Amino acid sequence: MAHRHVSAGCAALTVLGALVLTGLPAAAAVEPPAPTPAPSAAETLGAKSPSPMVLRAMERDLRLTEAQARTRLVNEAEAGTRAGRLQNALGKRFAGAWVSGATSADLTVASTDIADTPDIEAGGARAVVVDTPLAGLKAAKTKLDRAVTGKGLQTPVRYVDVRTNRVTLQATSRAAADTLIEAAGVDSALVDVKVSADRPRALYDIKGGDAFYIDDTFRCSVGFGVTKGDQQGFATAGHCGKAGAKTAGFNQVAQGTFQASVFPGQDMSWVGVNGDWTATPAVKGEGGQDVQTAGSVQALAGAAVCRSGSTTGWHCGTIQQHDTSVTYAEGTVDGVTRTTVCAEPGDSGGSYVSGVQAQGVTSGGSGDCTRGGTTFYQPINPVLSTYGLTLKTSTSGSGTSAPEDGQEGSWAAGRVYVVGERVTLDGVAYECLQPHQAQAGWQPALAPGLWQRV
DSSP states (O other), rough: OOOOOOOOOOOOOOOOOOOOTTTTTOOOOOOOOOOOEEEEEEHHHHTOOHHHHHHHHHHHHOOOHHHHHHHHHHHHOOOOOOOOHHHHHHHHGGGEEEEEEEEEEEEEEEEGGGGGGGHHHHTEEEEEEEOOOOHHHHHHHHHHHHHHHTTGGSSOOOETTTTTTOOOOOOEEHHHHHHHHHHOOGGGGGGGEEEEEOOOEEEEOOOOOOOEEEEETEEEOOOEEEEEEEEEEEEEEEGGTTOOOOOEESSSSSEEEEEEEESSSSOOOEEEOOOOOOSSSEEEEEEOEEEEEOOOOOBBTEEEEEEEETTEEEEOOOOOOOOEEEEEETEEEEEEEESOOOOTOOOOOOEETTTTTTEEEEEEEEEHHHHEEEEEEEEHHHHHHHHTTTEEEEESTTTTTOOOSTTTBBTTTTTTTTTTEEEEEEEEEEEEOOOOOOOOOOOOGGOOEEEOOO
């Protein structure tokens, strides 16, 4: 059932030949300077310098020591790069990747061909051989999504679980699940049914996690500071307001207007603010202290993620599955990410971060922060690409550069890239390893954690 809004209130070594003149001693060979090593993925993504607030919340909610939390963030950043390389190499045989263990020390990559095992292991991952490629699972999920009718609240959640190599269907009864599977024409062997009474609802309720008010009536939470050209604003959930709705800030001062909004289908929107407000890369952490976002590199399933919201503040958990479909009372939302982080009404629209990388904005869920629950977030990269927004980041005063005009296929700061996408820069071709919005300092040659040369 739906919650209503909360009311207001390499370089190669060059060998230098020694110059020898008759009667003169050989000149000493000059050693060239050592090449500057390329930054690691953890360095590129800021995982080696996490915010104290992120660390404290991970220690509390994931029951880690500080050392374990630091190690986990580094491991997850590096695992994302390795997984991206293997996904590009395996192509259609790729069946998913995930991290596991208290410090995410174990990366698993699934393939449909046992012959890929040596390559997967050489790539730093444990190999699992499964029956169905990721593309096949996604196709089955799409069929289920399309078969959902007006009684979709009986089968509210659908997602691909790469760990089980199945599509999971959460339903209020086995009969409801069987009916949907039959209507979709999906092989039941591909579907795991989870019977649960939980019914996710939209968590109604310029710093991520701050409260804002819509039309002097309802409250939601700011997701991330963004810009579009000279217009500043923030991204948040689509169910928080329709295009044209007016907003006031946490202090009840006039703030801005919803520029665009989608809900259901997706759960995304953005608000353009007036000159009294300035978008920042900050997200409210524990005790009101700020976490500075440095980019939007998508984390793997199994990775730690923390959320900020105006009702319950700062909480952490793990990413369970990406590309989940959820049916709320208001309709179905596709492409959200399922997590173990708790949330409550009013937290809607608030920020999700992994380390210092923006992940998404709170959509909805079930449970609460007393007994725990499941929540879903709208990934931030689709919001940025759909509306042509630029994420505010701590890496420069103005965040990433606005998308530049240029030859199709050429790399440009401000564009959102996905795994396997190919670009050229300075005549060199590269392939994307992790989904992200490109930043001016993340040119492919300088960011091997995000790109590989092809």
